[in-house]
Amino acid sequence: xxxxxxxxxxxxxxxxxxxxxxxxxxxxxxxxxxxxxxxxxxxxxxxxxxxxxxxxxxxxxxxxxxxxxxxxxxxxxxxxxxxxxxxxxxxxxxxxxxxxxxxxxxxxxxxxxxxxxxxxxxxxxxxxxxxxxxxxxxxxxxxxxxxxxxxxxxxxxxxxxxxxxxxxxxxxxxxxxxxxxxxxxxxxxxxxxxxxxxxxxxxxxxxxxxxxxxxxxxxxxxxxxxxxxxxxxxxxxxxxxxxxxxxxxxxx
Numbered sequence: 156x157x158x159x160x161x162x163x164x165x166x167x168x169x170x171x172x173x174x175x176x177x178x179x180x181x182x183x184x185x186x187x188x189x190x191x192x193x194x195x196x197x198x199x200x201x202x203x204x205x206x207x208x209x210x211x212x213x214x215x216x217x218x219x220x221x222x223x224x225x226x227x228x229x230x231x232x233x234x235x236x237x238x239x240x241x242x243x244x245x246x247x248x249x250x251x252x253x254x255x256x257x258x259x260x261x262x263x264x265x266x267x268x269x270x271x272x273x274x275x276x277x278x279x280x281x282x283x284x285x286x287x288x289x290x291x292x293x294x295x296x297x298x299x300x301x302x303x304x305x306x307x308x309x310x311x312x313x314x315x316x317x318x319x320x321x322x323x324x325x326x327x328x329x330x331x332x333x334x335x336x337x338x339x340x341x342x343x344x345x346x347x348x349x350x351x352x353x354x355x356x357x358x359x360x361x362x363x364x365x366x367x368x369x370x371x372x373x374x375x376x377x378x379x380x381x382x383x384x385x386x387x388x389x390x391x392x393x394x395x396x397x398x399x400x401x402x403x404x405x406x407x
Contacts, residue, residue, distance in 0.1 A: 187358070325356045367387045
């Protein structure tokens with residue numbers, strides 16, 4: 156059973172055709188890395204999965220259940236609202252920018268969504284948050300405010316915050332692109348550990364080393380389409396398309 160499947164996703168912003176018939180299936184516990192040049196549609200595709208971005212045509216399935224279908228910008232199927240909201244809660248997302256609440260402590264940032272969205276007790280939310288902050292190496296920062304943390308530490312808090320909702324799948328939208336180079340490794344190591352623990356992950360990334368080492372499958376996108384996909388050894392070791400060969404030469 157797939158955890159996420161898309162069929163022929165099309166997205167346009169005015170006259171700009173951003174996604175052109177993108178179809179992808181992700182299995183439970185699979186780590187899929189999406190690579191490609193800027194403007195390829197990678198982040199837009201990720202944002203359509205949890206409905207942060209509208210799409211014009213295509214279908215999105217979660218756990219083999221149809222979530223949404225559009226045909227030529229007409230909404231031809233929508234999962235019932237209550238069920239849909241529950242499904243969307245199963246997707247955690249980590250963005251380029253950390254978006255932490257500056258007036259709340261690290262602990263409060265991680266507790267807030269389980270308290271107000273999942274409606275768990277304060278004691279349970281606190282215990283969950285403390286465990287997750289320890290898991291991302293920030294047990295000693297629980298009472299700090301975000302402005303006292305490095306960018307890498309803030310991004311690790313953002314990962315803990317997403318995990319606090321106990322998602323089935325984690326979406327990462329270039330999670331290290333806003334970080335100083337020396338801080339990238341600490342975030343990637345947390346993500347690598349998540350993958351080892353069996354978390355299903357879709358990662359839009361410029362970190363080719365991470366994609367090569369951690370991904371089960373690598374997707375190369377350009378101009379709104381999937382040009383090539385395969386195991387990391389295939390994508391990095393024996394790229395078939397000339398465009399992927401050019402891209403890898405420019406980034407490696």
